[in-house]
Amino acid sequence: MTGQVHIERERDVAVLVIDNPPVNAGSTDVRRALMAAIATVTADADVKGAVLIGAGRSFIAGSDIREFDLPLAPPEMPQVIAAIEAAAIPFVAALHGAALGGGYELALGCDWRLAAPGTVVGLPETTLGIIPGAGGTQKLPRLVGRPRAIDLIATGARVGADEALGLGMIDAIATGDLRQDAVALAARVAGQKRRVIDMAVPDAPGLDEAIARASRRARPHVIHAIDCVRMAGSVAAADGLAQERALFQTLRIAPEARALRHIFFAERDAARGHPDRAARPLPVDRFGVIGSGTMGAGIATAILLAGKPVVLIDSDAAALDRGLAAITAALEEALRRGKIDAAKAQAARANLTTSLDLAALSACDLVIEAVFEDLDIKRDLVARLDAILRPDAILATNTSYLDIDAMAAATSHPDRVIGMHFFSPAHIMKLLEIVRAGQSSDLAMATGFGVARMLGKQPVEAGNSFGFIGNRIYAAYRAACEFMLEDGALPQDIDAALQEFGFAMGPFAVADLSGLDIAWRMRRARAHLRDPADRYVDIPDRLCEAGRFGRKTGAGYYRYEDGKPRPDPEVEAMILAASRDRGIARAPLAKGDIPWRAMAAIVNEAAHVLSEGVAIRPGDIDVVLVNGYGFPRWTGGPVHWARQQDVAALTMACARAARMTGPGHVPADLKVLGITGDHRS
Ligand code: T1G
Secondary structure (H helix, E strand, O other), X not given: OOOEEEEEEEOOEEEEEEEOOOOOOEOHHHHHHHHHHHHHHHOOOOOOEEEEEEOOOXXXXXXXXXXXXXXXXXXXXXXXXXXXHHOOOOEEEEEOOEEEOHHHHHHHHOOEEEEOOOOEEEOHHHHHOOOOOOOHHHHHHHHHOHHHHHHHHHHOOEEEHHHHHHHOOOOEEOOXXXXXXXXXXXHHOOOOOOOHHHOOOOOOOOHHHHHHHHHOOOOHHHHHHHHHHHXXXXXXXXXXXXXXXXHHHHHHOOHHHHHHHHHHHHHHHHOOOOOOOOOXXXXXXXXXXXXXXXXXXXXXHHHHHOOOOEEEEOOOHHHHHHHHHHHHHHHHHHHHOOOOOHHHHHHHHHOEEEEOOHHHHOOOOEEEEOOOOOHHHHHHHHHHHOOOOOOOOEEEEOOOOOOHHHHHOOOOOHHHEEEEEEOOOOOOOOEXXXXXXXXXXXXXXXXXXXXXXXXXXXXXXXXXXXXXXXXXXXXXXXXHHHHHHHHOOOHHHHHHHHHHHOOOOOHHHHHHHHOHXXXXXXXXXXXXXXXXXXXXXXXXXHHHHOOOOEHHHOEOOEEEEOOEEEEOHHHHHHHHHHHHHOOOOOXXXXXXXXXXXXXXXXXXXXXXXXXXXXXXXXHHHHHHHHHHOOOOHHHOOHHHHXXXXXXXXXXXXXXXXXXXXXXXXXXXXXXHHOOOOOOOO
């Protein structure tokens, strides 16, 4: 059974306990069991009221999204809700954990909503490419007004109990035992019905502003959600519910919803790490961070925001002061944005210790080094830590491309060395690559994943190969875009085409933002490793030699005036000269060719990354690109996108991408990504 409902009696109140671990997803079995239980209790003349409550850690966290690719079996959630509303007795929803989507809609079908402290409620369907399909767009406006309902549904916001009470999304917060409070409430309101669907939609100011806010760069399904909320109260309730349900059914099986379900489950699969790893994570309560630069300060902030103490080390007092200032500013910003309250901000600040002496790390359970990206510096540090850290302490390196095996060779405990590759800003970006070096123990890797969960990060396991998963694939993507510069396109053409594809920013705008000099330094450090037969575009070098490092110098691929990027004739002249020096006869690229060539490079490299075991699942690659590189989430990620394409055309494009890079680059076997043409998933 994937879900049951137990009926328990508390005098003349019936308690319906929903039991479908782990999150009480509203599966077909749960809906069937609910219908039967509702029929039973409403047929019993001795029952004067009913309580719906979840077993385990949550109310119904949402409809079972694993069922959405199939025809939904009856009874569907709206039928269950209608049975509650048709009942003569009052129903009280007793919420704890999460009551989201269909779970919160079930609660909206009840007459009262009571929540335990710490509960989250909301309608996050738009984050899955659909809209609330069981009355949410018609009932939420009746409680909070249309503007607020549009904000909540368009963003899929999860609302804490206190805020939900203030908005009217719940009626009360339990002061004692949730179940007992709910039973007492049901007994008190015996004989009363209070259907949300019968309420009028209250007038509320700010509708046009809310519509404009929610519509900006909105995906089509969000516009549908907005339209449904606007309809609430202005058409007959039954018509509003029917139109919402029809739209939901259409959107549920559309490509975008399938893609978002794919990435939802891929993120959870990735967070499990290697499927064969049995080790349990070590408890980590005391952290150390070495290096108080941008990354070190960001990592320390992430740990402080998770409520844990950090010892922050730097060898330079001025750098340590700058790191401290950056952390203080980040905590103040988190407070200003309401991410934390004043007490938590104060506790976080009190949890920070700084020192110039590595010996201050001696009690730490896990230390993350984020010193200058130089292998000799890191190896020397790792060797010195041997005499300081506990033998069971985990040592993680935040390096983004240096060889972790070379670092591990400098310690007598190589088993404790792993990579934890954060993405800047480290206290905001969710992606965290947990890198398995040659001698990393299962215990160290499991602990890295445990820390990632504790920090609220999205962990993905990577092998210790140059660029791990994300930077390696992104390097292939950027190279393909640089080839297009030489072949005939300009930065603004490529950035515009890839933004239209869905990237948050085009590659050249990104390069200007992160600084061209960083990659320039790495290219020069690794020049001796480059295969001379590989195609090499020197346009970025020409920009750097001209002192154009991007936004921070006011010029890079673009010229920046009042902070806005502008195409620069000087850059166009450099590009034309570069093409001429290469003997390339420039020709304009067809608009569709730009994303196609960029995606082929990504897919080809992704297949190599998987074939080499650097990534352990195809979905992990989607998780990395979506969570760390601005890849459009509503496509499901590059692998899911590739599975929807014509296999022959994609295979040819990948072969061309490989050929264009150089004789040492071969077309990958796309079948490893599940790209076989047999199915479109
Ligand atoms: N359906 C199926 N499985 C789900 C699920 C769901 N809605 N939510 C979670 N799971 C699985 C998840 O895959 C994982 O499985 C396990 O539960 C623990 O999840 C009609 C149409 C509730 C806040 O969007 O936000 O209702 O990996 O690792 O971090 O209008 O899960 O163990 O095999 O995330 O404690 C709307 C989605 C659905 C809520 C708990 N509901 N879930 O977080 O655990 S659409 C949602 C979450 C809908 C109606 C519409 C989170 C959580 P496994 P987890 P967590």
